Amino acid sequence: MDIWLKRVFWAGGGLFFAIGIFGWFDRLSNGHLNTDYGSVIPWGLWVAAYVFFIGLSAGSFLISSLVYVFGVKRFESIGRIALFQALVTLTLALLSIWVDLGHMSRAFNVFAYPNFKSPMAWMIWLYTAYFALVAVELWFLLRRDLVVGARASGVRAKVYKVLSLGAKATSDESVNRDRKIVKVLATVGVPVAIMFHGGVGALFGVVAARPGWNSGLFPILFLLSALASGGALLMLVSAIFQGGYHRNSETIVALGRLVLGLLVLDVIFQASEWLVSGYGNVPGHVEGLKLIFSGPYWWVFWVWQLLLGTAIPIVILATKRGHSARWAAAAGGLIAVGFIGVRLNIVIPALATEEVVGLTSAVDNPRITTDYFPSVMEWAVTLGIVGLGLLMFGLGEYLLPNSSEEVSHVPA
Amino acid sequence: MERMNVFDALDCTTVLDDPPAEVHVPAPRSPDTGGKVDLDRRQFLDRLLATGATGLAAALAGGYVLGSTVAPVFASDPEVSTKHKFRYGMVIDTRRCVGCKACMAACKTENKTPPGVYYTVVVEDTRNSEFDRPLFMTKPCFHCEHPPCTKVCPVSATFKREQDGIVVIDYDRCIGCRYCITACPYGARYFDFGENYDITDSGGAWADVPSPEYNQYRVREDGESPIGNVRKCTFCLHLQDADGKYSREEGRWPACAKTCTGHAIHFGDLIDPESEVSRLLVERQAVRLKEELGTEPNVYYLL
Numbered sequence: 001m002d003i004w005l006k007r008v009f010w011a012g013g014g015l016f017f018a019i020g021i022f023g024w025f026d027r028l029s030n031g032h033l034n035t036d037y038g039s040v041i042p043w044g045l046w047v048a049a050y051v052f053f054i055g056l057s058a059g060s061f062l063i064s065s066l067v068y069v070f071g072v073k074r075f076e077s078i079g080r081i082a083l084f085q086a087l088v089t090l091t092l093a094l095l096s097i098w099v100d101l102g103h104m105s106r107a108f109n110v111f112a113y114p115n116f117k118s119p120m121a122w123m124i125w126l127y128t129a130y131f132a133l134v135a136v137e138l139w140f141l142l143r144r145d146l147v148v149g150a151r152a153s154g155v156r157a158k159v160y161k162v163l164s165l166g167a168k169a170t171s172d173e174s175v176n177r178d179r180k181i182v183k184v185l186a187t188v189g190v191p192v193a194i195m196f197h198g199g200v201g202a203l204f205g206v207v208a209a210r211p212g213w214n215s216g217l218f219p220i221l222f223l224l225s226a227l228a229s230g231g232a233l234l235m236l237v238s239a240i241f242q243g244g245y246h247r248n249s250e251t252i253v254a255l256g257r258l259v260l261g262l263l264v265l266d267v268i269f270q271a272s273e274w275l276v277s278g279y280g281n282v283p284g285h286v287e288g289l290k291l292i293f294s295g296p297y298w299w300v301f302w303v304w305q306l307l308l309g310t311a312i313p314i315v316i317l318a319t320k321r322g323h324s325a326r327w328a329a330a331a332g333g334l335i336a337v338g339f340i341g342v343r344l345n346i347v348i349p350a351l352a353t354e355e356v357v358g359l360t361s362a363v364d365n366p367r368i369t370t371d372y373f374p375s376v377m378e379w380a381v382t383l384g385i386v387g388l389g390l391l392m393f394g395l396g397e398y399l400l401p402n403s404s405e406e407v408s409h410v411p412a
Numbered sequence: 413m414e415r416m417n418v419f420d421a422l423d424c425t426t427v428l429d430d431p432p433a434e435v436h437v438p439a440p441r442s443p444d445t446g447g448k449v450d451l452d453r454r455q456f457l458d459r460l461l462a463t464g465a466t467g468l469a470a471a472l473a474g475g476y477v478l479g480s481t482v483a484p485v486f487a488s489d490p491e492v493s494t495k496h497k498f499r500y501g502m503v504i505d506t507r508r509c510v511g512c513k514a515c516m517a518a519c520k521t522e523n524k525t526p527p528g529v530y531y532t533v534v535v536e537d538t539r540n541s542e543f544d545r546p547l548f549m550t551k552p553c554f555h556c557e558h559p560p561c562t563k564v565c566p567v568s569a570t571f572k573r574e575q576d577g578i579v580v581i582d583y584d585r586c587i588g589c590r591y592c593i594t595a596c597p598y599g600a601r602y603f604d605f606g607e608n609y610d611i612t613d614s615g616g617a618w619a620d621v622p623s624p625e626y627n628q629y630r631v632r633e634d635g636e637s638p639i640g641n642v643r644k645c646t647f648c649l650h651l652q653d654a655d656g657k658y659s660r661e662e663g664r665w666p667a668c669a670k671t672c673t674g675h676a677i678h679f680g681d682l683i684d685p686e687s688e689v690s691r692l693l694v695e696r697q698a699v700r701l702k703e704e705l706g707t708e709p710n711v712y713y714l715l
Contacts, residue, residue, distance in 0.1 A: 031635055032605045039528060039602040042590035102588015102603065102640030109567040109587050120566040120591055208705055209560060209597035355599040356551060356701065358535030363516075367528035367605060 005240055013390030020384010026377045027099060036375040038367030040360060041351045045344070045374035046100040049382050051200060052229070052343040053093035053389075054127075055222065056336070058197035059230015061086035061134060061189060063255075068137075068186035074254050077247070078238045080141055084400070085230075085237055087134050088392045092385050094127065099381055119203040126196035133192065137185040139163075140178045144170055145401030159399050197226050204346065212288035212350025217273045224269055228262040229339040231255055232313075235332025239325060241397045249325035256328035260317040263335060267310060284353070291349035296371075300341045309338010348372060498576040498656055500647050501682040501710035502669065503692045504550060508676035511536060511548035515668035515677060519552075522648060522667035524623035526632075527609055529602040531645035532668050550677060552668060553600040553645035554701070554709030555579050561592035561601060570642070576656050577710060578647050580626070583637035592642055597702050598709075606639040608632070624650045647679070682710060 026034055037044035060082045066072040067079035075082070098104055111128075114121045142163075147170050149160035201222030204213040235255050239245040245252060277285040292301050313331035321327040352370045354360055360369050374382075513534045523531055537547040555572070559579050562571050569586035572579050593601045611618045612632065622629040627650045630638065651664035658664050658679070669679040680687035689712075692698070698712035 030606075031640055032603070033607065035605070038605075039593060040599065042593040042603060100589070102586070102590070102642075103637070106567075106585070106587040109569075109585055113567045113569075113585060115565055115568040118564045118566040118591070120564065120589065124566065203591075207560075207564070207595050209595055351594065355597055356535060358537055358549075359533065359551075359599045362533040362535045363530055365528050367603070367607075368530070 005244075009240065009390060010394055013387050013394055016383045016387025017391055018387070019380050020387050023377050023380025023382075023384050024099075027381055032102065034375055034377040036378060037372055038365075038369060040354070040368055040370055041348060041372040043100075043347050043351060044372055045378045045382055046096050048340070048343040048347045049385065050093050050096035050100070051222075051347065052340050053089045053096060053385075054200055055197065055226035055339065055343070056089040056230045056233050057086045057093060058193045058223070059226040059228065060089065060234050061130075061193045061230075062227055063231055063234060063258075065186045065190050065193075068141075068182050069190060075251060078234060078242070078251050078255070080138075081238055081242050082234055083134060083138050083141065084396050085234060085393075087131075087138060088389055088396070089230075089233075090127070090131055090134065091392070092389045094131075095385050095388070096382070099385075119199055119206055123196055123199045123203060126192060126199060130189065130192050130196055133185055133189050137182055137189065139165075140181045140185070142401055143167055143178055144175050149401060156399060160401075194223060197222055204350075209355065210350045211277070211282070211284035213346075215273060215277065217269060221266070221269050221273065224262060224266040225339060225342060228259055228266045229336055229342075231259040231262060232332040232335035232339070235259060235329050236336060237393065239329030239332075241393065242402060245325040245329055252325040252328050252332075253323055256317045256322050256331065259332065259335065260314065260322070263310065263314065287353040288349040291352055292345050295349065295352075297344075297373075300344055305338055305341035305345060308334055309341055310335075313338070497574075497683065499682040499710060500576050500578060500658075500679070501555065501689055501712070502552065502666075503678040503689045503698065503712045503714060505674075505676045505678070505692075505696075505714040506547060506549055507714065508674040509534075509548040509550060510674050510676075511546065512673050514671050514673050515550045518667040518671035519645075523625050523646075524612075524618075524621070524632075525602075525643065526604060526612070527607045529604055529643050531602075531643075549713065550668065550672075551598065551600070552647075552666075552711060553579060554598055554707070554711040555645075555647065557708035557710065558706060560705070560707060561596045564591045564595045566591065576649070576652075578649050579644065580646060580649070581642060581644060583626075583628075583630070583641045586637070586641045588640045588642065590642060597705050597707065601642050601644045604638050604641055604643050606634060626650060 035044070063075065064079050064082035064086060067075050067082070098107055101107060110121060110124045114125065116122065146160045146164040147167055150157050150164050198219040201219035204210075205215055205218030207213050235252050238248045238255075239252055242248065274289060278289045291297075313334045316322055316327055316331040316334075322331070352372065354370065362368075511534055515532050516530060516534060519525070519531045525531060532550050532552040534548055534550045537549070555578055557577070559572055562568075562579060565571075565586075566589065567585055567587055569583075570579065570581045570592055588603070590603055593603060613619075619632075622631050625638075625646065630636075632639070648666040651666070652658055653664065658666070660670070663670070666677075666679050669677040678689050678692055680689040682689055682693075684690060692714065693712060696714045698714055700709045700712055
């Protein structure tokens, strides 16, 4: 990792994390008092952040499965970091949705009293399975390196010793066994990841009361955008870590082509959804679309989502620039950041319409309004979560076995 | 065009509110026990046995899980659900509504809801020109036959009571995810953010009296339910007697309907063909909102 990149990275992670402490302190001591959402728009930045992170996780997991299930050699060198990214972003997603709960201490109720008619219950149960699966798969992937590393001295060796959980074997047979286990776990993980992220799409899609969400395309659209955003972030991450763009340059360029295809597919699906729902001019459908295209936050769509997150990266990846790992990684970063705009536009505009005409003018209360802009506390909490993610990536790079130093773990 | 004199409808109600006891309940009623059912020894023993047996069965069939979190008010009393089944609903006459918002005030006073939580709101349709007569509409929870909100709750904290069709929320189980708010097509659900009116914050008589909601009399404290929960209209079910019945004469009647200055809000049992609400539905033209969603609200509007 380039020294300046490293500095920017740690400084950014540390700063965001520090801001986050303020936000979390406010959230934990004052509950939801200092949030800006209400009872008309009950979900805001945190839910959008959650959908964003969970998409990144599902996407990077599915890309890692290209290596561990389908044996795609080209992505071998970034298989581990893809899986690590899946674990980190999943953690961030769970934090984002946990902080959104009215009673954080009751999150366990979803296991104690599940209602399996609710897509939210499906999802949380599937996450739990997925979380365990990703953690175990990652452990088996790193096990031999942890055992070998634990034999040295120093801080890293101590960390390895703890993480190796007492495993000792380093023989070829043990490594072969690990590979087999990884393959099984990764294979099981593919349908789980598809189900839970399709499930997130379904969570929105099944809500008949919100025409902007109520579409059969939603689960599919979520899967596509997960793959595109997860792949895009992976381009950036593998340009920074594990040898960076010097070592991974060919992989990043190859990944860029895959992501370009996924992004174009995502745009086609999204355009199809909007064309069909907007054309009929049915008020419930059109109101949300109008907000996206020409509402007070029009720039989220036109500038953030379309220009920065879609048009510019497509131009970079589709032209000669895309053959340069640095440019491709920058495009990946733009796509990943652009998807935050996509997530905001999925969650909020569909909620920002009166369900019964006159509802918001019936009472004069800031919670009963179709206006929403995240409060300072909401931003701070979210930045804190992002900061934690950056620090986790940094620590992972610093502490975990580096794939540029290790022997291949990919099944033949 | 008026199809019926509205005052006639009102006059009917004074008669209908106190129907012959045999119409509603199987057992003879005694006036001096406050509407409670009088039983002879034999009946009492039979009933004790029946409840005892079901109670034991419930305890065996995972009773601990339910018993620990479901407050008594949520438990489906087998007696109530089999012997007296009600379908409470409202018929709201938009011709009689003057938009005074007394229902909102009465509801707030009865349930002591905090700022931002409204179990009913009066909406005014201003789409017509200023010369048109405005359309006012009070909008409580519709207690739908097929509530989309209860289905999406990940922890079954909100559900439709079998015995009377009232959609309730178990504040101790609700995790505050607000999925139900997104799923309700009528904006009937509100999140309690923990805000208070000055009168609550400053202490005194108002602050000292807890909300009678669900007969739970919860003291309002930071971070404690119902803060952090979703809240909604309960048809003032805390005013029901042990048989699940309301009584307008005794003042045990949903606060909004009781206070309505124009007599626009009619409340009652939709199963009982003789109830005021059932009669109004036969006699007048009623609509329900967003029928296309198949929710089948139990609140009707007369146009």
